[in-house]
Amino acid sequence: MTTPTHARTPQITPTPKLHCACCGRPFTRSSGRGPAPLYCSADCRTQIRIRQRVWLNRPGYAASGTPNHWDARFETACAS
Numbered sequence: 001m002t003t004p005t006h007a008r009t010p011q012i013t014p015t016p017k018l019h020c021a022c023c024g025r026p027f028t029r030s031s032g033r034g035p036a037p038l039y040c041s042a043d044c045r046t047q048i049r050i051r052q053r054v055w056l057n058r059p060g061y062a063a064s065g066t067p068n069h070w071d072a073r074f075e076t077a078c079a080s
Contacts, residue, residue, distance in 0.1 A: 022048050 017026040018036055022044035029036060039045045 020044055 018029065018040075019026050020040035021038040023040065025040050027040040039048065
C-alpha cells in the first residue's frame, strides 16, 4: 500500500494592519513585495515631504548638518 501524497497548500496568513506614519489611519498593503509602505496614500506622502521641507528650512535646524542631530548650541547649553 502506498502513502497518499498531498499537494502542498500554501499557508495564507492575514495581512497585518499597518498604520500611516502621517495620519495614523490603519491600512493594508497593496502588494506583498518590497518594504512595507509608511503612508496610506499619495496625499500623506506629499504632506510628509512638505513637513520635512518646512522643518529643514527653520533657522538653526539645517545648519547642524542633519535633521536627526541637535544643534551644537543646545548641547553646550544643556551640558553646563
